[in-house]
Amino acid sequence: xxxxxxxxxxxxxxxxxxxxxxxxxxxxxxxxxxxxxxxxxxxxxxxxxxxxxxxxxxxxxxxxxxxxxxxxxxxxxxxxxxxxxxxxxxxxxxxxxxxxxxxxxxxxxxxxxxxxxxxxxxxxxxxxxxxxxxxxxxxxxxxxxxxxxxxxxxxxxxxxxxxxxxxxxxxxxxxxxxxxxxxxxxxxxxxxxxxxxxxxxxxxxxxxxxxxxxxxxxxxxxxxxxxxxxxxxxxxxxxxxxxxxxxxxxxxxxxxxxxxxxxxxxxxxxxxxxxxxxxxxxxxxxxxxxxxxxxxxxxxxxxxxxxxxx
Amino acid sequence: xxxxxxxxxxxxxxxxxxxxxxxxxxxxxxxxxxxxxxxxxxxxxxxxxxxxxxxxxxxxxxxxxxxxxxxxxxxxxxxxxxxxxxxxxxxxxxxxxxxxxxxxxxxxxxxxxxxxxxxxxxxxxxxxxxxxxxxxxxxxxxxxxxxxxxxxxxxxxxxxxxxxxxxxxxxxxxxxxxxxxxxxxxxxxxxxxxxxxxxxxxxxxxxxxxxxxxxxxxxxxxxxxxxxxxxxxxxxxxxxxxxxxxxxxxxxxxxxxxxxxxxxxxxxxxxxxxxxxxxxxxxxxxxxxxxxxxxxxxxxxxxxxxxxxx
Numbered sequence: 001x002x003x004x005x006x007x008x009x010x011x012x013x014x015x016x017x018x019x020x021x022x023x024x025x026x027x028x029x030x031x032x033x034x035x036x037x038x039x040x041x042x043x044x045x046x047x048x049x050x051x052x053x054x055x056x057x058x059x060x061x062x063x064x065x066x067x068x069x070x071x072x073x074x075x076x077x078x079x080x081x082x083x084x085x086x087x088x089x090x091x092x093x094x095x096x097x098x099x100x101x102x103x104x105x106x107x108x109x110x111x112x113x114x115x116x117x118x119x120x121x122x123x124x125x126x127x128x129x130x131x132x133x134x135x136x137x138x139x140x141x142x143x144x145x146x147x148x149x150x151x152x153x154x155x156x157x158x159x160x161x162x163x164x165x166x167x168x169x170x171x172x173x174x175x176x177x178x179x180x181x182x183x184x185x186x187x188x189x190x191x192x193x194x195x196x197x198x199x200x201x202x203x204x205x206x207x208x209x210x211x212x213x214x215x216x217x218x219x220x221x222x223x224x225x226x227x228x229x230x231x232x233x234x235x236x237x238x239x240x241x242x243x244x245x246x247x248x249x250x251x252x253x254x255x256x257x258x259x260x261x262x263x264x265x266x267x268x269x270x271x272x273x274x275x276x277x278x279x280x281x282x283x284x285x286x287x288x289x290x291x292x293x294x295x296x297x298x299x300x301x302x303x304x305x306x307x308x309x310x
Numbered sequence: 311x312x313x314x315x316x317x318x319x320x321x322x323x324x325x326x327x328x329x330x331x332x333x334x335x336x337x338x339x340x341x342x343x344x345x346x347x348x349x350x351x352x353x354x355x356x357x358x359x360x361x362x363x364x365x366x367x368x369x370x371x372x373x374x375x376x377x378x379x380x381x382x383x384x385x386x387x388x389x390x391x392x393x394x395x396x397x398x399x400x401x402x403x404x405x406x407x408x409x410x411x412x413x414x415x416x417x418x419x420x421x422x423x424x425x426x427x428x429x430x431x432x433x434x435x436x437x438x439x440x441x442x443x444x445x446x447x448x449x450x451x452x453x454x455x456x457x458x459x460x461x462x463x464x465x466x467x468x469x470x471x472x473x474x475x476x477x478x479x480x481x482x483x484x485x486x487x488x489x490x491x492x493x494x495x496x497x498x499x500x501x502x503x504x505x506x507x508x509x510x511x512x513x514x515x516x517x518x519x520x521x522x523x524x525x526x527x528x529x530x531x532x533x534x535x536x537x538x539x540x541x542x543x544x545x546x547x548x549x550x551x552x553x554x555x556x557x558x559x560x561x562x563x564x565x566x567x568x569x570x571x572x573x574x575x576x577x578x579x580x581x582x583x584x585x586x587x588x589x590x591x592x593x594x595x596x597x598x599x600x601x602x603x604x605x606x607x608x609x610x611x612x613x614x615x616x617x618x619x620x
Contacts (some may be wrong), residue, residue, distance in 0.1 A: 010522045017516075019535060019574065039398025106380045133519070136473070138455035141447040146454065155517070163446070167519050171481045171556050183461040208328075208464070209443070209477050209554045210436025213547040223328060234544040244519045246481050262467065 005122070007238035007249075008113050008294040014077030014084055019141035021075055021152045030075065030083035036062035037082060039124060040069065040100065041131055042089040046112050046124040047096070049104035057111075057120040057141055058104040060087075065146035068099045073132050075122060075152025086127035109241060113294045121294075127240035130154070133167045135238070141165065141229045174204035174219040176300050177227060177248040179271065180258040187304050188225065188259055189288065190305040193267045199288040200270055200280075202297035217250050225269055226260035229253065235303055235309045238296040249296045251303075251310035278305045315432070317494050317559075318423050320606040321425045322432035324387030324394055331385055331462045340385065340393035346372035347392060349434060350379065351441055352399040357406070358426065358436040359414035365422075367430040368414040370397075374454050378409045383535075385462025386433060386557035396437035419551060423604045435551035440464070442553035443477045451475065478554055483527040484514035485560040485611050487537060489567040489581065496581040497614050498569055499554035500537065500597065503577040503595045508599040510580055510590075512607035514557070527560050535579055536570035539563065544614055548606040559606045561613075588615045 020026045031037060037059045040047035049058035065087045065113060066073070074090040089095045096105050109128055113121040130153055140147045140158035147156040156165040177188040178265060187229030205211065206222035218229035229252045238247040257261035257267045272280065279285040281302060291297035315321030323548035330336045332524045340346060350357035373484040375397045376383070382398040392444045399405045406415050419438055420470040423431040450457045450468035457466040457475060466475040487498035497591055499510035515530035517523065529537035539562045580598060582590065591612060601607035 005522070007522065009520070010525065011454065012520050012525070016518065018529070019572070122520060127520035135452075137451040139449060139451050140451050141451040141475075142445075144449035144454040150403060166480075166516070169481055169517050169519055170476075171457065171479055206476070207479050207556060208326065209439035209479055210319070210322050210432060210549045210551070211556075212315070212317065212549060213556070213558070215320065216323070219326065219328070239520045239522060241520070246517060246521075246523070248523070262329070279362075 001204045005118055006236055007247075007296045007299055008118070009122050009125040009220075009239045009241060011118045012077075012126055014079055014123065016077045020145055021154060024182075027152050031062060031085070033083045034061075034063075035085050035140060036085060038085040038087050039085055040061045040065060040074075040089060040095070041124070041125060041127050042095055042106050044109055044132065045106040045118075046127070046129050047100065047104045047105055048079035048112055048116065052266075055115045059114065060103070063153075072131070072134075073153070075125060075154075076128060084123070086131070088131045090234060108208065108291075110294060114292070118206050123240060128241040129244035130213075130237070132142065132241070136243075137165060169208040170245050171213075172204055172247050173213060173220055173242070173245050173246045173250055174202050174220065174296055174300070175217050175232075175252045176202050176304055177221050177229070177252050177254045177259075178304075179254050181255075182257060184273050186257065186273050187277060187301070188227075188254075188269055188271055190224065190261060190266040190269045192265065196289070198287060199291070200288050201291040202300055203266070205265075207248075207308060213248055213250070213270060215253050220253065221252055223307065226258070226262070226266045227254040227256055230255050231310060234298065235300060237310065247296045247299050249310065251300070253310045275307050277301050311348045313429055316546055317557075317606045317609055318389060318428070319435040319549045319551060321428045322387075322398060322436055323429045324433065326387045327335060337385060337462050341383075341395070343393050344371075345392045346374075346395060348372045348383075348395040348397045349377035349437060350375065350397055350399060350405070350410065351434070352405055352439050354388045354438050354442065355416040356422050356426075356437070357410065358422055365425045367426065369432060370413070375467055378405075381463075383462075383463070384437060386546055387545060388435060391418065394433070396441070398441045398538050399490050415581050420602075422453070424602070432549075435549060438551040439554035440505055442551070444528045446553075446609070447475060480555050481517040481523075481526075482514055482550070482555045482557050483517060483523060483530060483560055484512050484557050484606060484610070485527050485531065485542075485562045486512050486614055487531050487535065487539070487562050487569075488614075492567060493567075496567065496583050496585060497565075497611070498537075498581055500534065500571060500576040500579045502575065506599070508597055509601070510598050511601040512610055513576070514607075515575075517558075523558055523560070527562050529601055531562060531564065534572050535544065536564055536568070536618070537564040540565050543619060545610060545618065547607065548609075550606075557606045559610050561610070561618065563620045584615050587611050591615060
């Protein structure tokens, strides 16, 4: 697998400076750098501006962002030596109708990811994951006291008990089950009841402690579709900022096509030949709508159409 | 990749019953089942007994375990319909010198994993990860109030703010960097200053929000050894219960052999041909000791010797 960012939210171009961001003096220097930039996040949505070449993240000088958004700052990394930060606006009022008027708007992150250049989506997704983590981790899970941010937002420290807390990354297996026992190979899609009409996607589920990737994949397919997995092949991965999953994209061969949707996670399933999957991707399938382009599920489906095999 | 458990702590044979364990009535029935079994964990160490066929986890009837260890119970799953639990003994006093006298001893988990059958190590590791998580997550990270255990130990709920908290699984990339530009391909090992003399292992590091597996792998190699990764290939994965990592085993091709250990994570590195790696694994290398058998790093090194290529 080459390192090119084949999945949306991959391809963050920043040097995270993971060693140096632990140094408060170095961080303060970065913030004082007149070239320091900040993106703005409000309710998990990025500030996006229209430019001659299409939508882009709207960057503010950090000192300007600080004047408008005095709190909730995050060091994202270095971009050709320029320090890059994100600031989060709190509260229910859309800041693009107030202090940030004229600078752009706040589309939902999924919508933004679909229209922004890849690096912009990746940086915005990273910031969203960190801010979401902070919103749910203001207190020490070990002792219940308020914790404090450190390392530019990448760690929280509890002064009361000394515990250190790091951002969560929750691994999720997401997979196309493949059955080769029929006239031609077919892949399995499923749909959740809450999805838009016709939408189907790959099966997926959170990995649990004590599981390998392969075991988690097999468990999910067994739980959701009642099928036994005989082998698993890794395809690619994706950071997914809703709030902070690591999507691990897989193909899994199964020993039967007798799929039984569990009716809790899945209400229906469908087996697709490569030709049928291609029709889904092209929008010409009579009933099934493919996952959207930002989803790794669509990458997997495209790989299946292109001949990737388990 | 077949589903066979090639790494230690993989191969947990239990049906986790992920849907049913959410039902308190069903869980109570399982605990009342006279066939219900419990392993015992104390300070992260499993109760192990000697048998005619070697060391095994020592299983207690759950009702007996409950009499001795009245608190801290975890539902692990079903083993051929028999409910399997783990109980954790608190406090500093070795219970094998007290209430559990004559039932076995408590070796360190790494030592236990090296001598137990694979399924026993996998179940014990899963229990350790869950108990470690609970020990560090008694309070709601969102509001600071005490949270309560649910779903047999697989969830915590905050009555004060309604937040739900799930066990952490922290993805870690662990990789052999491979350089093919010399006379023959070589793989990179590194050593941390705190390790036993001669010990070297694969490079590794925690994945961060906003990264793919491939990007995290490339960042770690750049940070720790100053090398640029050109491609990444997935090999296998391992649950690592210290306290709850998902080790993602990779091979990464690099474009130079000019490795510069960062002197914080790594104090030294070495490039090994396949023949030299084989000598390490066989204990005949003059200076370098291979990682221990329970580590996925050793699996990767063995795969390299066996011809796995990036």
